[in-house]
Amino acid sequence: MQDPVLNKGTAFTEAERDALGLRGLVPPHVQTIDEQVQRFLGIYRKRATDLERYIDLSSLQDRNQTLYYHIITRFIEEMMPLIYTPTVGLACQQFGQIFRRSHGMYISQKDLGNVAQLLNNWPRKDIRVIVVTDGERILGLGDLGANGMGIPIGKLSLYTACAGIHPTQCLPVAIDVGTNNQSLLDDPLYLGLHQHRTTGEIYDALVDEFITAASATFPQALIQFEDFANHNAFRFLHKYRNSVCTFNDDIQGTAAVALAGIYSALRITGGNLRDQRFLFFGAGEAGTGVGELMVTALQAEGLSEAQARKACWFIDSKGLVVQSRTDLNEQKRPFAQEHAPLKDPLAIIEALRPTALIGASGQAGTFTQEIIQAATRVAGRPIVFALSNPTSKAECTAEQAYTWSRGAAIFASGSPFAPLEFEGQWFVPGQGNNAYIFPGVGLGIIASGSRLVPDAMFLAAAQTLAQLVTESDLKQGRIYPSLKQIREVSLAIAVTVARVAEESGLATRKLPEDARSAIQKLMYVPNYVSLV
């Protein structure tokens, strides 16, 4: 009863109550899981705020994991915005106040030199997925320090709900080197180290020690980097990707989900990828990550790298990314175009005539009415992706995109927007949610025992996701499958990813001919199993 993995609460059967000495410790009426669901949702749905609902879910996860995963899997559309963006952002901001029971591991600067020993404290040994953050760039909310732990916890819940990775094989990790968020430092309830962020050699040494220790302690684990600040995210990806089974979801996962959205949007406009011109607002982790995968996708269609890069234009906080600029970092430089410097987005749209606007700026309202109208004028049916999270940071809302383009825009966002009617037609805005990609990629990696995570896996995942969008989805402007199908989506992606692992010689496990059913058998189904 005290172990959330085994606990069934009122659903312990008569036989279990006898065999395990539970008689008298639970009320006499044996409930079904459906009755427990009904009880939970009864209160949950009456809560006044999403934060209260988040606390309900997280307390349930503490008490009874089977019921928790059963509920989030069965009601994934309703639960996803709570477990993940936007509510998880709010939960991270209030983490110190709502903290009840510790989940996951905190590795702080104080543990330098002892990280392996610390990882041995984790009670489970068969870990298959680790999600790690250092809390420096939580969604578009900035530095939340150790409070960022809400993100690995949420992402791993999605690994279980969407791809059936067993909850006991998941490990959320927060690396804590302090925070530069003064209001957290001033808050006595803040749970992380009360110090400014340590950078440089000590920070790198801690991350390095963690990666080495995690790979040794949990040799079968995939390590997903999450919500690190821009410079560190790219640095660590390049440092570890050729020796450790790791990827960065903000860079590579986002790229795959955005590319899948583009493939689907082109089925609506009838265009093909080679003829598009992409204008990115934001040249950070998300933006250049999408750009790089787009280049890979265009090369797969026969373009040279130089031709592919010519299709991808970027605006950052200083204006158009062009060759004459001297302030461009390593990620932006490959996208610097030969063009006169321009700052005004309207002038840029008139000059470049983009077919797609991809917002990854972290700045709310970047897509103004004038910008959407100009994009509609030049493209006819512009693809408009407002990827910044949470909802408060979106470049524009779904309603704005549809209204300002008079229903012409093909819209997707990072955080969810409800379906809406415009001039008698219903539109279902797509959510470019990374949860369409990373759980399936993880499952494919686990199934194949892939040693590394090459970009080809993300390209394959994007193509698979786009193929699962039906004609009736497209008719409503919906460019991603319904979240209700997420387990089938993850399974399909896992099969493709496992094949990529085999083809690239990275697989350490051979898949049987019927890879699909073999992988499906690996997926945890959150239902009670007999304990006696």
Ligand code: NAI
């Ligand atoms: P970042 O800090 O690495 O990059 C932000 C970029 O935006 C920088 O290049 C900056 O110069 C640029 N920028 C700032 N103001 C701008 C403006 N007014 N116009 C054009 N560019 C501007 O941040 P990162 O990691 O790329 O994240 C950006 C946003 O994307 C965040 O809100 C994040 O939550 C979101 N994101 C969404 C995902 C999804 O929907 N699937 C996944 C990952 C990130």
